[in-house]
Amino acid sequence: DIQLTQSPSSLSASIGDTVTITCRASQNIFPYLNWYQQKPGKAPKLLIYAVSSLPSGVPSRFSGSGFGTDFGLTISSLQPEDFASYYCQQIYSPPWTFGQGTKVEIK
Amino acid sequence: QVQLQASGPGLVKSSETLSLTCTVSGGSISNYYWTWIRQPPGKGLEWIGYIYHSGSTNYNPSLRSRVTISVDTSRNQFSLKLSSVTAADTAMYFCARGTDYRGHLDYWGQGSLVTVSS
Numbered sequence: 001d002i003q004l005t006q007s008p009s010s011l012s013a014s015i016g017d018t019v020t021i022t023c024r025a026s027q028n029i030f031p032y033l034n035w036y037q038q039k040p041g042k043a044p045k046l047l048i049y050a051v052s053s054l055p056s057g058v059p060s061r062f063s064g065s066g067f068g069t070d071f072g073l074t075i076s077s078l079q080p081e082d083f084a085s086y087y088c089q090q091i092y093s094p095p096w097t098f099g100q101g102t103k104v105e106i107k
Numbered sequence: 108q109v110q111l112q113a114s115g116p117g118l119v120k121s122s123e124t125l126s127l128t129c130t131v132s133g134g135s136i137s138n139y140y141w142t143w144i145r146q147p148p149g150k151g152l153e154w155i156g157y158i159y160h161s162g163s164t165n166y167n168p169s170l171r172s173r174v175t176i177s178v179d180t181s182r183n184q185f186s187l188k189l190s191s192v193t194a195a196d197t198a199m200y201f202c203a204r205g206t207d208y209r210g211h212l213d214y215w216g217q218g219s220l221v222t223v224s225s
Contacts, residue, residue, distance in 0.1 A: 036212075096154040
């Protein structure tokens with residue numbers, strides 16, 4: 001199975017900050033990398049697909065980047081509604097796997 | 108707007124079979140990969156498997172011996188059965204729509220919490 005390692009596991013940030021979460025894969029998975037946002041008690045929500053594409057309705061302060069085995073999710077100008085957990089997912093080779101998650105908390 | 112709704116018993120006895128159904132509304136079940144994901148309390152996400160509308164499936168090898176996913180296109184539903192459950196199968200079970208074989212999950216159900224009791 002392809003392993004995804006996210007860092008950090010958690011972070012504290014303030015409203016207006018820019019934060020970056022990284023996701024490292026155990027092998028090349030480009031461009032089959034997605035990002036999801038999950039709020040407590042809710043289902044995950046698609047945030048970024050195919051490394052850097054934004055679904056309709058996702059604010060442009062979210063961006064994705066990366067190539068090969070190293071990927072990143074950047075949130076520019078954090079808003080109150082962005083405090084949540086974030087997961088990367090690979091769909092390069094089954095079984096599809098997820099990173100362990102990154103919790104973004106308010107400082 | 109596509110909506111998914113998972114339903115089924117919230118409590119299953121150890122060694123028995125967990126059964127959940129996901130009802131799709133606002134869109135056709137055709138041409139998508141209908142997926143089950145689970146999340147143990149306080150933990151991360153685990154992909155269980157998917158079924159295409161034609162009936163072809165792909166399961167996580169870690170669960171393959173115990174999992175069956177089926178589809179009923181006439182009812183716009185797909186289902187999950189997980190046999191011989193243990194406490195380790197206690198989780199929130201989500202159904203979701205995959206856009207393609209290597210597609211992202213663009214619509215998710217709200218989740219169904221299943222607790223395995225001894």
